[in-house]
Amino acid sequence: MRTRCARLGAVLAAVVALIAAPAVTAAPAQAAEQWNPPTNLVQPLGEVWNHVESTYPDLYGFRNYGWDQVMANKGSVNYCVRWESDAPVSAALRDQIHAALKKQFGKWMAAMVKSNGAGHNAWPYTNVPVNIVGWAVKNRSTLQWTDNSVDIYSGVLDSEDAPQCAPDCGRFFHQDGNYSKCPGGAARHYDQSLWLTKGFQGGAGGDWGQRVGQEYFTSALGQENIHIYLHEVGHTFGLDDFYDWTPTGQCCFLMKAGSAAQITEFDKWMFRDFWRHLKSRYGL
Structure with missing residues (x-):
C-alpha cells in the first residue's frame, strides 16, 4: 500500500511540475521552398542544372558569382567603366552610359522579383542599385569633363596594356573584402567592370x-x-553558354547566343534556379 501511494505521489508531483513549468514554443516550420516553374520548363531546367553540376569544376566552392557580390554589398553593386578607346567621352555621353548600364543590369534583377513585389524564393532585395564609382582610361584628355562624380584612373594598365581601375579597389583582386589600400576605401571599391573596347567583336x-x-x-x-x-x-551570375546542346523544348533564349535579343521566360527561370541552389550559403 505504501509503495502504491509513493508511486501515486510521484506521478502527481510530476504532473504538477509539468503544469508549473514554463511553456516551450516549438520552432516554426520553415516555409516550403518557393520553386514553381511552369510545367513545360521543369524538364529543361532540370537538364540545365544537371549539366551545370557535371561541368562546372568548382560550382559550390566558387565565391565570386554576381550573387556573392550583391549579397556582400547588402543589395547593391559597384562598377568601374574601362574605356579602351581613344574616342572622346563628354559628360553627356558618360551619363548616358551610366543610365544604360543601370537599366540593363536592372533587367536581370527584376527577374528576381515576383508580381506581388516580393523577392523570389527568399531573394532579399526588390531593387539592386548600380553605383558607377570609377572610369579607367589611358589618357585623361579622352574624358571631357572636370567634375568629380566618379574616380578617374588614368594610365593604370593591365598586362595587355588595357586601362583598368585600381586593382587595390577591385573585388576580383580582393575577394576577402579587404580594400584597405583602395584610395577611396571600401565605399569606392568596384565589383565588376564594364569593359568597352574599340573594335571588339x-x-x-x-x-x-x-x-x-x-x-x-x-x-x-x-x-x-x-x-x-x-x-x-x-x-x-553563373549562367552557362549553349553552343553544343539545347534543353528539351527550348529553341530561343538569351543565353543561347544569337537566338534571342532579350531575357526570356526560360532565362529568368534558369537565373532563379541558380539562386535556388546557392541561397543556402547565405543562410536563406
Whole structure:
C-alpha cells in the first residue's frame, strides 16, 4: 500500500511540475521552398542544372558569382567603366552610359522579383542599385569633363596594356573584402567592370564583369535591350553558354547566343534556379 501511494505521489508531483513549468514554443516550420516553374520548363531546367553540376569544376566552392557580390554589398553593386578607346567621352555621353548600364543590369534583377513585389524564393532585395564609382582610361584628355562624380584612373594598365581601375579597389583582386589600400576605401571599391573596347567583336563575361565593343555599346544606348551585354551579365551570375546542346523544348533564349535579343521566360527561370541552389550559403 505504501509503495502504491509513493508511486501515486510521484506521478502527481510530476504532473504538477509539468503544469508549473514554463511553456516551450516549438520552432516554426520553415516555409516550403518557393520553386514553381511552369510545367513545360521543369524538364529543361532540370537538364540545365544537371549539366551545370557535371561541368562546372568548382560550382559550390566558387565565391565570386554576381550573387556573392550583391549579397556582400547588402543589395547593391559597384562598377568601374574601362574605356579602351581613344574616342572622346563628354559628360553627356558618360551619363548616358551610366543610365544604360543601370537599366540593363536592372533587367536581370527584376527577374528576381515576383508580381506581388516580393523577392523570389527568399531573394532579399526588390531593387539592386548600380553605383558607377570609377572610369579607367589611358589618357585623361579622352574624358571631357572636370567634375568629380566618379574616380578617374588614368594610365593604370593591365598586362595587355588595357586601362583598368585600381586593382587595390577591385573585388576580383580582393575577394576577402579587404580594400584597405583602395584610395577611396571600401565605399569606392568596384565589383565588376564594364569593359568597352574599340573594335571588339562579340562579348565576354565572368565574375570580373562584362566586355563588349565600345562602338556596339554606345550605338545601342537607346535600345530597350543591349543584348550582348545582357548575355554577358548572365555569365557573371553563373549562367552557362549553349553552343553544343539545347534543353528539351527550348529553341530561343538569351543565353543561347544569337537566338534571342532579350531575357526570356526560360532565362529568368534558369537565373532563379541558380539562386535556388546557392541561397543556402547565405543562410536563406
